[in-house]
Amino acid sequence: MHIRTEKAERHTLSVLVDNEAGILARIAGLFSARGYNIESLTVADVTEDEKISRITIVTSGPRGVIDQIISQLDRLIPVHKVTDLTELGAHVERELALVKVRGTGDHRIEALRLAEVYRARVLDATTSSFVFEVTGGSEKIDKFLELMREVGLIEVARTGVAAIARGRDAA
Amino acid sequence: MEGEAMVTERSGADILIEALTDLGVEVVFGYPGGAVLPIYDAIFNQTRIRHILVRQEGGAVHAAEGYARATGKPGVVLVTSGPGATNAVTGIVDALMDSIPLVIITGQVPTGLIGTDAFQECDTIGITRHCTKHNYLVKDPAKLGDIVHEAFHIATSGRPGPVVIDLPKDVQVATAAYRKPGTANLPHKGYRPQVKADPSLIGAAVEMIASAKRPILYTGGGIINSGPAASQLLRELQRLTGAPVTSTLMGLGAYPASGDAWLGMLGMHGTYEANMAMHGCDLMICLGARYDDRVTGRLDAFSPDSTKIHIDIDRASHNKTVQVDLPIVGDVGRAMEDMIKMWKASQHHKPDLTAWWAQIEEWRARDSLYFPPSDTEIMPQEAVRRLHEATKARKPIITTEVGQHQMWAALYMGFEGPNKWLTSGGLGTMGYGLPAAIGAQLGNPNALVIDVAGEASIQMNIQELATATQYKLPVKVFILNNEYMGMVRQWQDLTYGGRHSHSYSDSLPDFVKLAEAYGWTGIRIEGPDELDAGIARMLETDGPVMVDCRVSKVANCFPMIPSGAAHTEMILHANEVSGEMDDEAKALV
Ligand SMILES: Cc1ncc(C[n+]2csc(CCOP(=O)(O)OP(=O)(O)O)c2C)c(N)n1
Ligand SMILES: [Mg+2]
Numbered sequence: 001m002h003i004r005t006e007k008a009e010r011h012t013l014s015v016l017v018d019n020e021a022g023i024l025a026r027i028a029g030l031f032s033a034r035g036y037n038i039e040s041l042t043v044a045d046v047t048e049d050e051k052i053s054r055i056t057i058v059t060s061g062p063r064g065v066i067d068q069i070i071s072q073l074d075r076l077i078p079v080h081k082v083t084d085l086t087e088l089g090a091h092v093e094r095e096l097a098l099v100k101v102r103g104t105g106d107h108r109i110e111a112l113r114l115a116e117v118y119r120a121r122v123l124d125a126t127t128s129s130f131v132f133e134v135t136g137g138s139e140k141i142d143k144f145l146e147l148m149r150e151v152g153l154i155e156v157a158r159t160g161v162a163a164i165a166r167g168r169d170a171a
Numbered sequence: 172m173e174g175e176a177m178v179t180e181r182s183g184a185d186i187l188i189e190a191l192t193d194l195g196v197e198v199v200f201g202y203p204g205g206a207v208l209p210i211y212d213a214i215f216n217q218t219r220i221r222h223i224l225v226r227q228e229g230g231a232v233h234a235a236e237g238y239a240r241a242t243g244k245p246g247v248v249l250v251t252s253g254p255g256a257t258n259a260v261t262g263i264v265d266a267l268m269d270s271i272p273l274v275i276i277t278g279q280v281p282t283g284l285i286g287t288d289a290f291q292e293c294d295t296i297g298i299t300r301h302c303t304k305h306n307y308l309v310k311d312p313a314k315l316g317d318i319v320h321e322a323f324h325i326a327t328s329g330r331p332g333p334v335v336i337d338l339p340k341d342v343q344v345a346t347a348a349y350r351k352p353g354t355a356n357l358p359h360k361g362y363r364p365q366v367k368a369d370p371s372l373i374g375a376a377v378e379m380i381a382s383a384k385r386p387i388l389y390t391g392g393g394i395i396n397s398g399p400a401a402s403q404l405l406r407e408l409q410r411l412t413g414a415p416v417t418s419t420l421m422g423l424g425a426y427p428a429s430g431d432a433w434l435g436m437l438g439m440h441g442t443y444e445a446n447m448a449m450h451g452c453d454l455m456i457c458l459g460a461r462y463d464d465r466v467t468g469r470l471d472a473f474s475p476d477s478t479k480i481h482i483d484i485d486r487a488s489h490n491k492t493v494q495v496d497l498p499i500v501g502d503v504g505r506a507m508e509d510m511i512k513m514w515k516a517s518q519h520h521k522p523d524l525t526a527w528w529a530q531i532e533e534w535r536a537r538d539s540l541y542f543p544p545s546d547t548e549i550m551p552q553e554a555v556r557r558l559h560e561a562t563k564a565r566k567p568i569i570t571t572e573v574g575q576h577q578m579w580a581a582l583y584m585g586f587e588g589p590n591k592w593l594t595s596g597g598l599g600t601m602g603y604g605l606p607a608a609i610g611a612q613l614g615n616p617n618a619l620v621i622d623v624a625g626e627a628s629i630q631m632n633i634q635e636l637a638t639a640t641q642y643k644l645p646v647k648v649f650i651l652n653n654e655y656m657g658m659v660r661q662w663q664d665l666t667y668g669g670r671h672s673h674s675y676s677d678s679l680p681d682f683v684k685l686a687e688a689y690g691w692t693g694i695r696i697e698g699p700d701e702l703d704a705g706i707a708r709m710l711e712t713d714g715p716v717m718v719d720c721r722v723s724k725v726a727n728c729f730p731m732i733p734s735g736a737a738h739t740e741m742i743l744h745a746n747e748v749s750g751e752m753d754d755e756a757k758a759l760v
């Protein structure tokens with residue numbers, strides 16, 4: 001007997017929650033307990049009184065599982081609202097990465113040139129290294145990192161995806 | 172605690188008692204320890220709440236479940252930190268799976284010691300986060316009142332479930348003001364379960380039922396949870412539509428077993444007619460059930476040609492395992508009420524289901540509850556049947572442990588009303604029945620309460636015999652003693668070539684002497700000729716009675732849909748079925 005797996009879709013979910021102790025554990029634990037994937041998760045409070053946080057989760061799974069994830073999140077007591085931004089369509093997703101690259105000579109010049117193409121900013125420089133700040137969709141950042149690997153990537157810090165619906169209204 | 176304060180302050184422990192009293196709590200099941208001593212001291216000083224001292228915290232939670240299920244009120248538990256809380260976990264998961272409203276108060280080490288591996292510290296919040304509907308760590312006595320009120324609201328509304336309140340010892344001692352909050356002041360504004368279903372969906376459901384040729388009402392524990400009115404509404408909905416009714420294990424009693432439209436329980440050990448009707452229906456109306464794997468059998472073969480309506484208060488129950496055509500979120504009782512109103516308003520006639528009923532009668536004629544009789548030994552099915560005959564006039568509350576005896580009780584007891592059948596369905600927890608019977612008896616002092624037990628399961632919470640003795644609860648325990656973990660042995664017979672690996676109940680105690688040691692009456696029934704007299708003696712005897720009923724050691728529980736099989740692949744009253752299954756089947760639950 002072998003274990004079978006099903007075809008997965010990638011979805012970005014935006015979840016508004018009460019900003020209280022343990023909320024992240026509640027969300028993360030729901031995913032692990034029910035065997036759902038988390039590709040990325042970001043969280044910060046988003047209201048003036050700091051009482052509500054927005055959690056952005058990128059997950060993947062078969063269609064039915066995505067629907068279950070939304071329903072299961074919705075049933076947590078501190079959750080106010082769950083929006084499937086992927087399903088909604090028009091939305092923007094951004095991620096920020098800090099990328100350390102080491103190299104001299106041609107590698108150094110190449111790194112700078114690539115950074116320019118990707119509109120990455122130099123946050124720190126030594127004679128043999130750079131720290132770049134790059135923002136964009138996850139794919140752009142993946143691509144940037146792939147290129148940097150060739151010229152001397154040392155380490156990376158990524159924020160994970162923040163996302164919001166396009167247009168004038170709240171999703 | 173300034174002298175000029177307008178509202179008097181009181182300790183966290185007193186606030187807890189005050190809030191529980193405001194919420195109408197009459198009984199708390201508990202067990203003391205260091206981290207709850209301030210609460211126990213507050214209990215000592217009052218008479219409004221009755222504390223029932225169990226013998227192990229696991230017993231407290233099951234007793235609270237039994238109390239809740241039999242009375243419709245939330246069950247309340249009080250245990251200490253560390254081992255007290257961990258002992259409670261099985262019952263908490265049990266309540267989560269079966270949607271039983273509970274509030275469990277656990278003591279915790281003082282806030283300053285949390286995280287230091289203090290004596291009897293454990294991460295109760297972490298441990299129970301995913302096996303409760305919600306949980307709270309209270310760090311400020313000023314917030315305790317609101318939290319207790321919200322905990323009860325959450326436990327009892329929407330899809331009910333267990334809620335844990337973890338209360339550090341210093342918070343029990345520190346003082347604050349308590350005022351009774353309104354529901355508008357509760358901390359979580361986002362929690363608003365949808366009780367009323369969307370009328371347009373209800374309208375669609377009514378039209379579908381009116382035009383169905385082969386409808387079936389597939390009912391579940393949600394109807395019991397909705398309250399006794401929902402059971403009455405189900406009966407009316409059935410009268411109007413003429414549809415046959417089946418039920419999950421958890422929903423037994425919502426529709427009377429003596430009713431004409433009753434097909435019996437469905438699922439793995441359900442009747443032939445119930446499962447065949449589920450398979451062959453053109454419209455499945457699922458009312459407060461959740462398409463559990465014990466009900467559906469093999470998913471790709473589950474009722475392939477039916478349109479499916481699913482009414483459930485928990486949106487996450489929709490399309491979890493089975494894709495349905497019309498999911499409706501709402502309280503099932505309210506939804507049935509609305510359906511009945513719309514049915515009448517649209518002047519639908521009772522549909523002509525003659526052909527469907529004729530088909531069902533053919534299935535019924537297979538008599539799937541038949542079992543081979545015996546003159547020499549008591550057949551367990553016969554024992555349950557006799558027990559039912561002897562007790563039905565008294566409308567007993569039946570609890571069970573887990574195993575074959577549980578299924579036999581479900582199939583042969585016959586329930587006429589809700590809140591009379593208390594069993595561990597979702598988790599299947601051995602050791603549930605005795606404490607649950609104790610809780611049920613406390614909530615219904617005059618009722619006849621019987622735990623139909625197995626000799627293995629009953630030993631899992633045997634210590635609770637003392638609780639019944641202490642509180643003079645006339646609980647009856649009827650053990651179908653087959654000297655086996657019968658259900659395990661049955662699976663070994665069916666799947667593992669009859670290799671009975673560790674499923675024999677060796678070194679059994681003498682249950683009669685054991686009962687007597689705890690101050691109970693013990694009765695042994697050895698053979699068929701003693702059965703009726705033994706049952707009669709149990710019923711005549713005041714106070715708690717334990718019956719050791721010796722039954723056939725080899726009887727297996729049929730009908731059965733083997734794990735991973737389709738509804739159409741039932742094994743009916745087979746005497747002996749033995750075999751070996753392939754790995755795919757062995758890997759299924
Ligand atoms: C706490 C727990 N452990 C193990 C099981 C697995 N299990 C299910 S039924 C059963 C045997 C029960 O034996 P008994 O109480 O004698 O009932 P019988 O099946 O013989 O009627 C076991 C071990 C369980 N359900 N619960
Ligand atoms: Mg047994």
